Amino acid sequence: MDKQGFTTGIVHGDRQPGAEHGGVRQPIHTSVQYGFERVEDLIGVFQGTKKGGFNYARQGTPTTAALERKITSLEQGVGSICFGTGMAGICAVFLTLLRAGDHLVSSRYVFGNTNSVFGTLRTLGIEVTTVDATSADAVANAIKPNTRMVFVETIANPGTQIPDLEGIGALCRERGLAYVVDNTITSPALFVPKAVGASLVVNSLTKTIAGHGAALGGAVTDTGLFDWSTYPNIADDYRGSAPKEQGLLQVRKKGLRDMGGSLSSEQAHSIAMGAETLALRVARCSDNALALARFLEGHEAIGRVFYPGLESHPQYAIAQKLFKGASWLLSFELRRADRMIDFVNALKLPIKATGLGDTRTLIIPVAPTIFHEAGPEVRKSMGISDGMLRLSAGIEDAEDLIADFDQALKLAL
Numbered sequence: 100m101d102k103q104g105f106t107t108g109i110v111h112g113d114r115q116p117g118a119e120h121g122g123v124r125q126p127i128h129t130s131v132q133y134g135f136e137r138v139e140d141l142i143g144v145f146q147g148t149k150k151g152g153f154n155y156a157r158q159g160t161p162t163t164a165a166l167e168r169k170i171t172s173l174e175q176g177v178g179s180i181c182f183g184t185g186m187a188g189i190c191a192v193f194l195t196l197l198r199a200g201d202h203l204v205s206s207r208y209v210f211g212n213t214n215s216v217f218g219t220l221r222t223l224g225i226e227v228t229t230v231d232a233t234s235a236d237a238v239a240n241a242i243k244p245n246t247r248m249v250f251v252e253t254i255a256n257p258g259t260q261i262p263d264l265e266g267i268g269a270l271c272r273e274r275g276l277a278y279v280v281d282n283t284i285t286s287p288a289l290f291v292p293k294a295v296g297a298s299l300v301v302n303s304l305t306k307t308i309a310g311h312g313a314a315l316g317g318a319v320t321d322t323g324l325f326d327w328s329t330y331p332n333i334a335d336d337y338r339g340s341a342p343k344e345q346g347l348l349q350v351r352k353k354g355l356r357d358m359g360g361s362l363s364s365e366q367a368h369s370i371a372m373g374a375e376t377l378a379l380r381v382a383r384c385s386d387n388a389l390a391l392a393r394f395l396e397g398h399e400a401i402g403r404v405f406y407p408g409l410e411s412h413p414q415y416a417i418a419q420k421l422f423k424g425a426s427w428l429l430s431f432e433l434r435r436a437d438r439m440i441d442f443v444n445a446l447k448l449p450i451k452a453t454g455l456g457d458t459r460t461l462i463i464p465v466a467p468t469i470f471h472e473a474g475p476e477v478r479k480s481m482g483i484s485d486g487m488l489r490l491s492a493g494i495e496d497a498e499d500l501i502a503d504f505d506q507a508l509k510l511a512l
Protein backbone atom coordinates (compact mmCIF):
# COMPACT_ATOMS: atom_id res chain seq x y z
CA MET A 100 0.00 0.00 0.00
CA ASP A 101 2.99 2.31 0.58
CA LYS A 102 3.60 2.56 -3.16
CA GLN A 103 0.24 4.24 -3.81
CA GLY A 104 0.09 7.79 -5.11
CA PHE A 105 -0.69 10.69 -2.78
CA THR A 106 -4.38 11.16 -3.58
CA THR A 107 -5.10 7.43 -3.89
CA GLY A 108 -3.68 7.10 -0.40
CA ILE A 109 -5.92 9.86 0.95
CA VAL A 110 -9.19 8.55 -0.47
CA HIS A 111 -8.57 4.83 0.03
CA GLY A 112 -6.09 4.73 2.89
CA ASP A 113 -8.67 4.55 5.67
CA ARG A 114 -11.00 1.85 4.34
CA GLN A 115 -12.20 -0.27 7.22
CA PRO A 116 -13.44 -3.78 6.58
CA GLY A 117 -16.54 -4.58 8.59
CA ALA A 118 -17.60 -0.93 9.01
CA GLU A 119 -21.16 -0.52 10.26
CA HIS A 120 -23.62 -0.76 7.32
CA GLY A 121 -20.60 -0.78 4.98
CA GLY A 122 -20.23 2.97 5.58
CA VAL A 123 -17.53 4.36 3.30
CA ARG A 124 -16.75 7.43 5.37
CA GLN A 125 -15.44 7.34 8.91
CA PRO A 126 -18.39 7.88 11.24
CA ILE A 127 -18.56 10.98 13.47
CA HIS A 128 -18.23 9.63 17.01
CA THR A 129 -19.79 12.16 19.34
CA SER A 130 -19.45 10.18 22.56
CA VAL A 131 -17.39 11.82 25.27
CA GLN A 132 -17.32 8.64 27.37
CA TYR A 133 -16.31 5.19 26.16
CA GLY A 134 -17.62 2.26 28.18
CA PHE A 135 -16.41 -1.31 28.41
CA GLU A 136 -18.02 -4.67 29.15
CA ARG A 137 -15.09 -5.70 31.32
CA VAL A 138 -13.45 -3.34 33.77
CA GLU A 139 -10.06 -4.88 32.92
CA ASP A 140 -10.35 -3.21 29.51
CA LEU A 141 -11.12 0.17 31.09
CA ILE A 142 -8.02 -0.25 33.25
CA GLY A 143 -6.00 -1.33 30.20
CA VAL A 144 -6.94 1.83 28.28
CA PHE A 145 -5.82 4.01 31.20
CA GLN A 146 -2.55 2.14 31.54
CA GLY A 147 -1.85 2.05 27.81
CA THR A 148 -1.73 -1.74 27.71
CA LYS A 149 -4.93 -1.93 25.63
CA LYS A 150 -3.87 -0.26 22.37
CA GLY A 151 -6.28 1.78 20.30
CA GLY A 152 -8.87 2.16 23.05
CA PHE A 153 -10.62 5.38 24.06
CA ASN A 154 -11.76 6.60 27.44
CA TYR A 155 -12.58 10.33 27.36
CA ALA A 156 -12.91 12.48 24.23
CA ARG A 157 -10.47 15.18 25.38
CA GLN A 158 -7.76 12.60 24.71
CA GLY A 159 -9.17 11.61 21.33
CA THR A 160 -12.09 9.85 19.66
CA PRO A 161 -12.25 7.22 16.91
CA THR A 162 -12.92 10.10 14.46
CA THR A 163 -9.92 12.20 15.51
CA ALA A 164 -7.81 9.03 15.57
CA ALA A 165 -8.81 8.31 11.95
CA LEU A 166 -7.69 11.83 10.99
CA GLU A 167 -4.43 11.31 12.91
CA ARG A 168 -3.74 8.18 10.86
CA LYS A 169 -4.45 10.13 7.66
CA ILE A 170 -2.05 12.94 8.61
CA THR A 171 0.61 10.42 9.69
CA SER A 172 0.37 8.73 6.31
CA LEU A 173 0.53 12.06 4.39
CA GLU A 174 3.60 13.13 6.38
CA GLN A 175 5.16 9.63 6.20
CA GLY A 176 5.51 9.74 9.98
CA VAL A 177 5.17 7.25 12.82
CA GLY A 178 2.33 9.00 14.63
CA SER A 179 0.32 12.22 14.88
CA ILE A 180 -1.75 14.08 17.43
CA CYS A 181 -4.62 16.32 16.36
CA PHE A 182 -5.50 19.51 18.21
CA GLY A 183 -8.37 21.99 18.14
CA THR A 184 -6.20 24.54 16.29
CA GLY A 185 -2.74 24.79 14.80
CA MET A 186 -1.70 27.09 17.64
CA ALA A 187 -2.79 24.50 20.23
CA GLY A 188 -0.45 22.01 18.55
CA ILE A 189 2.46 24.47 18.38
CA CYS A 190 2.03 25.50 22.01
CA ALA A 191 1.80 21.87 23.11
CA VAL A 192 5.16 21.15 21.43
CA PHE A 193 6.94 24.10 23.04
CA LEU A 194 5.36 23.81 26.48
CA THR A 195 5.82 20.06 26.87
CA LEU A 196 9.25 19.57 25.29
CA LEU A 197 11.02 22.72 26.56
CA ARG A 198 11.76 23.60 30.17
CA ALA A 199 12.91 26.72 32.02
CA GLY A 200 16.59 27.26 31.25
CA ASP A 201 16.34 25.70 27.78
CA HIS A 202 17.03 27.60 24.59
CA LEU A 203 14.99 27.56 21.38
CA VAL A 204 16.37 28.84 18.07
CA SER A 205 13.68 29.90 15.62
CA SER A 206 13.48 31.42 12.22
CA ARG A 207 12.76 35.14 12.50
CA TYR A 208 10.17 34.70 9.75
CA VAL A 209 7.28 32.96 11.49
CA PHE A 210 3.52 33.23 11.81
CA GLY A 211 2.61 36.26 13.94
CA ASN A 212 0.90 34.30 16.72
CA THR A 213 3.84 31.87 16.93
CA ASN A 214 6.10 34.88 17.36
CA SER A 215 3.78 36.06 20.13
CA VAL A 216 4.11 32.64 21.86
CA PHE A 217 7.88 33.22 21.99
CA GLY A 218 7.13 36.16 24.28
CA THR A 219 5.16 33.82 26.56
CA LEU A 220 7.99 31.26 26.56
CA ARG A 221 10.41 33.99 27.66
CA THR A 222 8.20 34.80 30.67
CA LEU A 223 8.48 31.12 31.63
CA GLY A 224 12.28 31.20 31.57
CA ILE A 225 12.75 29.61 28.15
CA GLU A 226 15.24 31.55 26.03
CA VAL A 227 14.28 32.17 22.41
CA THR A 228 16.67 33.47 19.75
CA THR A 229 15.24 34.34 16.35
CA VAL A 230 17.57 34.36 13.35
CA ASP A 231 17.46 34.71 9.59
CA ALA A 232 17.06 30.98 8.93
CA THR A 233 17.54 31.35 5.18
CA SER A 234 21.14 30.81 6.32
CA ALA A 235 21.96 27.57 8.19
CA ASP A 236 25.10 29.33 9.45
CA ALA A 237 22.93 31.91 11.21
CA VAL A 238 21.17 29.04 12.99
CA ALA A 239 24.50 27.35 13.80
CA ASN A 240 25.88 30.57 15.27
CA ALA A 241 22.88 30.90 17.59
CA ILE A 242 23.26 27.41 19.09
CA LYS A 243 24.35 27.30 22.73
CA PRO A 244 24.93 24.46 25.20
CA ASN A 245 21.32 24.73 26.42
CA THR A 246 19.76 24.75 22.92
CA ARG A 247 17.23 21.93 22.59
CA MET A 248 15.16 22.73 19.54
CA VAL A 249 15.14 24.56 16.21
CA PHE A 250 11.85 25.81 14.72
CA VAL A 251 11.19 26.95 11.14
CA GLU A 252 8.29 27.36 8.69
CA THR A 253 8.62 25.97 5.16
CA ILE A 254 7.46 29.14 3.43
CA ALA A 255 7.16 32.11 5.75
CA ASN A 256 4.01 34.14 5.87
CA PRO A 257 3.84 36.87 4.61
CA GLY A 258 7.35 37.39 3.20
CA THR A 259 7.64 33.91 1.58
CA GLN A 260 11.22 33.39 2.85
CA ILE A 261 12.30 29.75 2.69
CA PRO A 262 14.80 28.58 5.31
CA ASP A 263 17.79 26.47 4.38
CA LEU A 264 15.66 23.43 5.21
CA GLU A 265 18.29 20.84 4.27
CA GLY A 266 21.22 22.66 5.87
CA ILE A 267 19.34 23.12 9.14
CA GLY A 268 18.28 19.46 9.05
CA ALA A 269 21.92 18.38 8.75
CA LEU A 270 22.92 20.77 11.53
CA CYS A 271 20.22 19.48 13.91
CA ARG A 272 21.20 15.88 13.23
CA GLU A 273 24.86 16.67 13.91
CA ARG A 274 24.08 18.53 17.16
CA GLY A 275 21.33 16.19 18.35
CA LEU A 276 18.67 18.93 18.34
CA ALA A 277 14.95 18.44 17.82
CA TYR A 278 14.02 19.98 14.45
CA VAL A 279 10.42 21.21 14.31
CA VAL A 280 9.05 22.26 10.91
CA ASP A 281 5.73 24.06 10.44
CA ASN A 282 4.50 22.68 7.10
CA THR A 283 1.24 24.67 7.03
CA ILE A 284 1.88 26.72 3.91
CA THR A 285 3.27 23.91 1.77
CA SER A 286 1.27 20.99 3.24
CA PRO A 287 2.38 17.41 2.59
CA ALA A 288 1.02 17.75 -0.97
CA LEU A 289 4.01 19.96 -1.84
CA PHE A 290 6.64 18.97 0.69
CA VAL A 291 7.31 16.29 3.31
CA PRO A 292 9.67 17.77 5.96
CA LYS A 293 10.85 14.27 6.89
CA ALA A 294 12.87 14.47 3.65
CA VAL A 295 15.09 17.16 5.21
CA GLY A 296 15.42 15.45 8.58
CA ALA A 297 12.57 17.06 10.55
CA SER A 298 11.87 15.47 13.94
CA LEU A 299 8.37 16.87 14.35
CA VAL A 300 6.08 18.39 11.73
CA VAL A 301 3.33 20.85 12.62
CA ASN A 302 0.35 21.55 10.36
CA SER A 303 -2.48 23.98 10.85
CA LEU A 304 -5.24 21.76 9.43
CA THR A 305 -7.41 24.88 9.25
CA LYS A 306 -5.50 26.05 6.20
CA THR A 307 -4.39 23.95 3.25
CA ILE A 308 -5.37 20.51 4.52
CA ALA A 309 -9.05 21.30 5.21
CA GLY A 310 -9.10 23.93 2.47
CA HIS A 311 -12.71 24.98 2.93
CA GLY A 312 -12.34 27.52 5.71
CA ALA A 313 -15.08 25.78 7.69
CA ALA A 314 -13.11 24.07 10.47
CA LEU A 315 -10.23 24.79 12.82
CA GLY A 316 -7.62 22.13 13.57
CA GLY A 317 -3.95 21.38 14.02
CA ALA A 318 -1.66 18.37 13.99
CA VAL A 319 1.78 17.40 15.29
CA THR A 320 3.46 14.48 13.53
CA ASP A 321 6.56 12.59 14.62
CA THR A 322 8.65 11.57 11.61
CA GLY A 323 10.38 8.83 13.59
CA LEU A 324 13.82 10.28 12.83
CA PHE A 325 14.60 11.65 16.28
CA ASP A 326 15.81 9.46 19.13
CA TRP A 327 13.92 10.87 22.11
CA SER A 328 15.87 8.65 24.51
CA THR A 329 18.71 11.19 24.08
CA TYR A 330 16.43 14.14 24.83
CA PRO A 331 16.77 15.35 28.42
CA ASN A 332 13.22 16.63 28.93
CA ILE A 333 11.25 13.41 28.71
CA ALA A 334 9.52 12.62 32.02
CA ASP A 335 10.35 9.27 33.65
CA ASP A 336 6.75 8.15 33.12
CA TYR A 337 7.33 8.05 29.36
CA ARG A 338 10.86 6.61 29.28
CA GLY A 339 9.39 3.12 29.23
CA SER A 340 8.13 3.33 25.63
CA ALA A 341 10.16 2.98 22.42
CA PRO A 342 12.78 5.76 21.92
CA LYS A 343 10.98 7.03 18.81
CA GLU A 344 7.63 7.30 20.62
CA GLN A 345 8.61 9.11 23.81
CA GLY A 346 8.41 12.66 22.45
CA LEU A 347 4.94 12.33 20.93
CA LEU A 348 3.70 10.41 23.97
CA GLN A 349 4.73 13.29 26.23
CA VAL A 350 3.05 15.81 23.89
CA ARG A 351 -0.12 13.70 23.90
CA LYS A 352 -0.27 13.33 27.69
CA LYS A 353 1.03 16.70 28.86
CA GLY A 354 -0.06 18.75 25.84
CA LEU A 355 -3.37 17.29 24.66
CA ARG A 356 -4.71 15.51 27.74
CA ASP A 357 -3.63 18.09 30.34
CA MET A 358 -3.81 21.35 28.39
CA GLY A 359 -7.00 20.27 26.63
CA GLY A 360 -6.79 21.92 23.21
CA SER A 361 -8.72 18.99 21.74
CA LEU A 362 -10.22 18.63 18.28
CA SER A 363 -13.91 17.69 18.14
CA SER A 364 -15.09 14.76 16.08
CA GLU A 365 -17.29 17.02 13.96
CA GLN A 366 -14.34 19.23 13.01
CA ALA A 367 -12.10 16.21 12.44
CA HIS A 368 -14.67 14.82 10.01
CA SER A 369 -14.95 18.13 8.19
CA ILE A 370 -11.16 18.38 7.89
CA ALA A 371 -10.90 14.80 6.62
CA MET A 372 -13.48 15.61 3.91
CA GLY A 373 -11.48 18.63 2.80
CA ALA A 374 -8.22 16.69 2.82
CA GLU A 375 -9.47 14.35 0.09
CA THR A 376 -8.96 17.06 -2.54
CA LEU A 377 -5.73 18.42 -1.05
CA ALA A 378 -3.41 17.66 -3.97
CA LEU A 379 -5.93 18.88 -6.57
CA ARG A 380 -6.54 22.16 -4.78
CA VAL A 381 -2.90 22.85 -4.03
CA ALA A 382 -1.90 22.29 -7.66
CA ARG A 383 -4.63 24.63 -8.90
CA CYS A 384 -3.93 27.29 -6.26
CA SER A 385 -0.20 27.16 -7.03
CA ASP A 386 -0.91 27.62 -10.76
CA ASN A 387 -3.16 30.58 -9.99
CA ALA A 388 -0.62 32.14 -7.63
CA LEU A 389 2.13 31.80 -10.22
CA ALA A 390 -0.04 33.34 -12.96
CA LEU A 391 -0.92 36.25 -10.69
CA ALA A 392 2.68 36.66 -9.53
CA ARG A 393 3.88 36.90 -13.14
CA PHE A 394 1.14 39.37 -13.98
CA LEU A 395 1.89 41.53 -10.93
CA GLU A 396 5.65 41.42 -11.47
CA GLY A 397 5.18 43.07 -14.85
CA HIS A 398 2.73 45.74 -13.68
CA GLU A 399 3.80 49.37 -13.31
CA ALA A 400 1.76 49.94 -10.11
CA ILE A 401 3.54 47.11 -8.31
CA GLY A 402 6.82 47.21 -6.40
CA ARG A 403 8.28 43.95 -5.14
CA VAL A 404 6.49 40.62 -5.60
CA PHE A 405 7.28 37.83 -3.15
CA TYR A 406 6.60 34.39 -4.60
CA PRO A 407 8.98 31.41 -4.53
CA GLY A 408 7.82 30.32 -8.00
CA LEU A 409 9.34 33.44 -9.57
CA GLU A 410 12.94 33.31 -10.80
CA SER A 411 13.48 36.62 -8.99
CA HIS A 412 12.80 35.03 -5.57
CA PRO A 413 15.99 34.61 -3.48
CA GLN A 414 15.17 30.97 -2.66
CA TYR A 415 13.75 30.05 -6.07
CA ALA A 416 16.32 27.23 -6.42
CA ILE A 417 15.37 25.68 -3.06
CA ALA A 418 11.67 25.84 -3.96
CA GLN A 419 12.37 24.16 -7.31
CA LYS A 420 14.44 21.46 -5.66
CA LEU A 421 12.34 20.66 -2.59
CA PHE A 422 8.72 21.62 -3.31
CA LYS A 423 6.29 20.20 -5.86
CA GLY A 424 4.88 23.72 -6.31
CA ALA A 425 5.36 27.17 -4.82
CA SER A 426 2.02 27.24 -2.93
CA TRP A 427 -0.88 29.64 -2.87
CA LEU A 428 0.84 32.26 -0.70
CA LEU A 429 1.84 35.39 -2.56
CA SER A 430 2.69 38.84 -1.25
CA PHE A 431 3.37 42.06 -3.10
CA GLU A 432 3.87 45.76 -2.56
CA LEU A 433 2.09 48.63 -4.18
CA ARG A 434 4.50 51.32 -5.33
CA ARG A 435 2.10 53.80 -3.76
CA ALA A 436 1.08 52.65 -0.26
CA ASP A 437 -1.37 55.58 -0.19
CA ARG A 438 -3.44 53.86 -2.92
CA MET A 439 -3.88 50.65 -0.89
CA ILE A 440 -7.43 51.23 0.40
CA ASP A 441 -8.86 52.26 -2.99
CA PHE A 442 -7.12 49.39 -4.76
CA VAL A 443 -8.28 46.67 -2.35
CA ASN A 444 -11.83 48.02 -2.29
CA ALA A 445 -11.90 47.94 -6.09
CA LEU A 446 -11.14 44.21 -6.19
CA LYS A 447 -14.35 42.25 -6.78
CA LEU A 448 -13.30 38.60 -6.51
CA PRO A 449 -10.81 38.28 -3.65
CA ILE A 450 -12.43 38.33 -0.25
CA LYS A 451 -11.01 40.95 2.08
CA ALA A 452 -10.28 38.61 4.93
CA THR A 453 -7.53 37.01 6.92
CA GLY A 454 -7.01 33.27 6.54
CA LEU A 455 -4.94 31.11 4.23
CA GLY A 456 -5.27 28.10 1.98
CA ASP A 457 -8.98 28.54 1.22
CA THR A 458 -10.72 27.63 -2.02
CA ARG A 459 -11.53 31.34 -2.44
CA THR A 460 -8.86 33.96 -3.02
CA LEU A 461 -8.33 36.05 0.11
CA ILE A 462 -6.47 39.36 0.38
CA ILE A 463 -5.30 41.37 3.39
CA PRO A 464 -3.08 44.43 3.93
CA VAL A 465 -0.37 43.08 6.26
CA ALA A 466 0.95 45.99 8.37
CA PRO A 467 -2.37 47.37 9.72
CA THR A 468 -3.90 43.93 10.47
CA ILE A 469 -2.05 40.68 11.16
CA PHE A 470 1.21 42.48 12.01
CA HIS A 471 -0.35 45.51 13.69
CA GLU A 472 0.27 44.25 17.24
CA ALA A 473 3.85 43.24 16.35
CA GLY A 474 4.76 46.92 16.00
CA PRO A 475 7.02 48.77 13.55
CA GLU A 476 10.30 47.25 14.77
CA VAL A 477 9.27 43.62 14.29
CA ARG A 478 7.68 44.55 10.95
CA LYS A 479 10.91 46.12 9.82
CA SER A 480 13.01 43.12 10.90
CA MET A 481 10.65 40.87 8.94
CA GLY A 482 10.72 43.03 5.82
CA ILE A 483 7.05 44.02 6.06
CA SER A 484 6.44 47.42 4.49
CA ASP A 485 3.31 49.58 4.88
CA GLY A 486 2.26 48.85 1.30
CA MET A 487 2.49 45.05 1.56
CA LEU A 488 -0.54 42.93 0.69
CA ARG A 489 -0.86 39.22 1.28
CA LEU A 490 -2.83 37.03 -1.04
CA SER A 491 -3.99 33.46 -0.59
CA ALA A 492 -4.75 32.28 -4.12
CA GLY A 493 -7.93 30.22 -4.42
CA ILE A 494 -9.16 27.78 -7.06
CA GLU A 495 -11.00 30.34 -9.22
CA ASP A 496 -10.19 30.57 -12.93
CA ALA A 497 -6.89 32.39 -13.39
CA GLU A 498 -8.21 34.63 -16.20
CA ASP A 499 -10.95 35.95 -13.90
CA LEU A 500 -8.46 36.75 -11.15
CA ILE A 501 -6.08 38.50 -13.52
CA ALA A 502 -8.88 40.53 -15.14
CA ASP A 503 -10.05 41.64 -11.70
CA PHE A 504 -6.55 42.68 -10.60
CA ASP A 505 -6.04 44.45 -13.91
CA GLN A 506 -9.10 46.68 -13.42
CA ALA A 507 -8.42 47.38 -9.74
CA LEU A 508 -4.75 48.25 -10.27
CA LYS A 509 -5.81 51.22 -12.41
CA LEU A 510 -6.67 52.86 -9.08
CA ALA A 511 -3.16 52.22 -7.74
CA LEU A 512 -1.22 54.00 -10.47
Ligand SMILES: *Cc1c(COP(=O)(O)O)cnc(C)c1O
Pocket residue numbers: 184185186187210213252256281283284303304305306315316317455
Ligand atom coordinates in the same frame (compact mmCIF):
# COMPACT_ATOMS: atom_id res chain seq x y z
C1 LIG B 1 -2.49 29.75 10.63
C2 LIG B 1 -1.14 29.26 10.94
C3 LIG B 1 -0.89 28.67 12.18
C4 LIG B 1 -1.94 28.54 13.25
O1 LIG B 1 -2.99 27.74 12.86
P1 LIG B 1 -4.48 27.91 13.47
O2 LIG B 1 -5.16 26.67 13.02
O3 LIG B 1 -5.06 29.16 12.92
O4 LIG B 1 -4.32 27.97 14.95
C5 LIG B 1 0.39 28.22 12.42
N1 LIG B 1 1.35 28.33 11.50
C6 LIG B 1 1.15 28.89 10.30
C7 LIG B 1 2.27 29.00 9.33
C8 LIG B 1 -0.11 29.39 9.98
O5 LIG B 1 -0.32 29.96 8.79
